[in-house]
Amino acid sequence: MSFLRRYAQNVGALIGLAILVVVVLVALAAPVLYPVSPWQGVGEPLLGPFEDPAYPLGTDLLGRDIAAGIAYGARVSLLIGIISTAVAVVIGVALGALAGFYGGRVDDMLMRFTEFFQTIPAFAMAVVLVAIFSPNITSITLAIAVVSWPPVARLVRGEFLSLRSREFVQAAVVVGQTGPRIMATQILPNAISPIIVTASLMVATAILTESSLSFLGLGDRNMMSWGFMIGAARTMLREAWWLSVFPGVAILVTVLAINLIGEGLNDAMNPHLRGRKG
Amino acid sequence: MKTLEFLIQRLAKAAFVVLGVVILNFLLIQLAPGDPAAVLAGEAGAGDEQFIAQLRAQFGLDQPLYVQLLSYLQNVLSGDLGYSYRNQVPVADLIMERLPATLLLTGSAFLFSLVLGIVLGVLAAYKRGSLGDSLIMTGALIFYATPLFWVALMAVLVFSIHLDWLPPFDMESIGAGYTGWARVMDIAHHLVLPTVTLGLFFTAVYTRLTRASMLEVMNLDFVKTARAKGVPKGRIIRRHVLRNAILPVFTFASVQAGQLVGGAVLTETVFAWPGIGRLMFDALMQRDYPVLLGVFLVTAAVVVLVNLVADLLYRFVDPRIETAG
């Protein structure tokens, strides 16, 4: 209850939530709003914005509707953003929990492994992975997951490490609970709020990475995406600015909304003035 | 003695990462759909039977896997990053030729974003709750959410196409034949847009981080002590808060060095900047895998080196570090 109230007090977080709801609705409704494939030319080529009320955001060189492209692009962005984050969180929580709980040599090995993945340039690695395994939605999602789990692992390890030595966890050991049970019922519930906050911010980063990949031509050829639209319009910047401006605004607004939500969650879950007295 | 030990330890770690990337590259070649030899040849070279045969022999591709790994390691560690059939030059030469441009771009973007980010973050924290604070933090929030490549395109649209203030492409005016100081100024002129567009995202990151770190330090007990001593507010910020708050920003910035190099791929693509990021993009277009993997390895090596230097510098800044670890 009080969590919802605290979240609702944050204006930015509410705006973010409202925007995200709109983006999700547009993504869901895309096939209804635009029954014709976004790859299909529907109007005159290179219509400027508002020149033809049927195509308020204009058309591209092949007469494709920019608005339709943006609607379909929302599906790809959200899908990849959420799934890649989910995969990264699962990997990160598993490795981080083991490292933080068992410590010692297990911790050393897992953290060396994590550090390795954190050091190498994430985006360059994503590019190489997608290029080698040929761009499709699976390879893109997995590549983003592979480059984004290390921060989760480090975060979870830190939480587990500090909670591990807390007295209530020691108490669980003393009353005879087993290791896996302690991890699942004592530690994880207390580490969940920073994980949720990080995950929400990771969705935003994943959307940015996906758009960057498809900007470079590493998008799924069968799915319209915002990054692809900008990449394809790059050479026509001088003649048709709207081709790259609107998809960019779509990315900006969506990522901004998710960041606002993440910050709202953070503020609501970790109120700074929470006293020790209940 | 302690510093030497630290140095050896960090060098070992750096070597471990570079070696790891080489092995990763090897695994990617093996795991890629199709014949490893074709991957090593790149799309352009895949049709040349003789070249393929030569690669098979060089990398022992008909031998057991561990022999292949050893010969791959041997080749790469002796400086042979493969051959770009497409460009008809060794990959290492290609990369070395392009590396300085990338270092110039990423280096200036790093300085730009770190300096601006810290200044803005400190200002925002100092004037917490003011209009200036709100403006800075809103700006940071927006640039934190903006795709790099799009900022670059929009900058070109506004500053090159519409206002015609700054050049949109290349590192210098082709064919102008500038020398000496004139050439430096010309390159600097070309450097402005790529630096700013690459740096803005990171400026946003450092601004947010600096502000948060400042506010955290301001709440620590020793700041209370300083007030109890009668130290005026300005001096408290300068002498007590700033140093303590900036250390974590530096640490984070050095960890982020890899992100900056990744961002350079996008920036260089937009601005046709003749660095290894642009090289990577071209290699992507041409499916020139040896170049792609080579660039990946070199960027990783550069990042490792930056982290190493940062770690060493950090030792001099923070007196507590000697006893830790």
Next chain:
Amino acid sequence: MKPTTPLLKVDNLSIELPAGFDRKYAVENLSYTLEAGEILCVVGESGSGKSMTANAIMGLLPSYLKPSSGRILLNGRDLLVMSEQELARERGRTVSMIFQEPLSALNPLMTVGEQIAEVMLVHGEGDARSRDERVLELLDYVGLPDPASLRHSYPFRLSGGQRQRVMIAMALALEPAMLIADEPTTALDVTTQAQILELIRRIQRAKGMGVLFITHDFGVVADIADKVVVMEKGLIVEQGTADDVLNRPQHPYTRRLIAAVPHPDESATRAEAAGEPLLEVRNLQKTYRSGGGLFTRPRIVKAVDDVSFTLRRGETLGVVGESGSGKSTLGRCILKLTDVDGGEIRYRGKDLVPLSQAAFRPMRRHLQMVFQDPFASLNPRHTIGRILTDGPVANGVPMDEAQKKARDLLALVGLDPSAYDRYPHEFSGGQRQRVGIARALALDPELLVADESVSALDVSVQAQVLDLMQDLQKKLDIAVIFITHDLRVAAEVCDKIAVMYRGAIVEAGPPAEVFNAPRHAYTQKLIAAIPGRHWNPRAAVA
């Protein structure tokens, strides 16, 4: 000289709390005076508002707290109406302050010399050379060794006591007329505390300063106070000379606090426990290694060094020592929360040391623990019911049986049955500690390790929890290892006392013997350092 204006006069001071707190004022209608050359102790439990005035004097109140009425007159000038600049001029020059936690109170990135010199620098006092000289003089004056090299040290290199001495040197730099000390010895070991108290008293006498000393510990009050102010829930309940308040307390709250001060009951003799030994610890060894690398040798600390003792049912062994003595490690070794490097821990004749965690787990229910921090020892996301049933369920007790037992236990430790469905944050520290005791008892243990189980509690709550533990122990006939830093508490509740120093038991025996005729030099030092040992709180409220 006219005997008119006192050094400090707090006049009808009220500080309002923002909405949402359990009371309207942080402090209400405070009035007291402090004369030059006098030590005034403000004493109270947590939440009494005892630190509020100190922070108000220094202008260090958090931004949401504002004095709503009253005056604070320092040498006749009202601090509450001064501008920030005027206040900054007074701070450090007329009035200085030292804090509870000397490590966090010092800037980690400035040398101690720089931090001391800064006081003079910001007040425009002297030049670089004269300030340097003054720093050396001050470091020497507060009894720090080798000032010439110590001034270049960073705070993390110093011990807790040394850091507090640095804080004191800093406070003295400009010879202020008044010093505020906010629980300055609470974070320190008892022997260090005695030295710091001695230092403060010496300086106060030599300089004729007025000292406002805030503490929760009546023992400390008895040692240094000239005048005492007792606070409860934001109000002054009693004030007067130290002799009056300590020996003839009038207000019931003061009397209750003083009655709760732990004091060894010298008349009591305890029956020698007989029967089979329950726990025999033989030559126990535990070392910690830290650091170390290619060229450096690791630092080896003997946390537990050749410790042996025997414990029978119904017996309480007090393990007393300062921080770093290894007393907590000993407790953790016995419960196998940490590995052991050598020796035996025989429980009913069976050596626990060679057992694996999995092999030991079924035996855990016989050996339970009560933890120190009532706020950290209960999982904030579990209900009290869940916390009490987790253990029995993990040991194969059916759920409904465990639940019934949990409800019985709540009654046993004096908690309301409604507590079962509530969460830890709804309870006070003392109540939580009762839950912690109930959790340990849920498994019907034969041995209880209580690690500093009452140290985090206010003195009146501490007395109640101690009573409960003694009561339950008698009722259930269990053996207790009572680990504490407080010799007074140990002497009050234990049958035997073992004094630990640097990992080893240096002296053991019945409390009266250890207390009255300590043989080992360290025990003698420890007992000499007990605050207020010349004052008998029992006589005061008899």
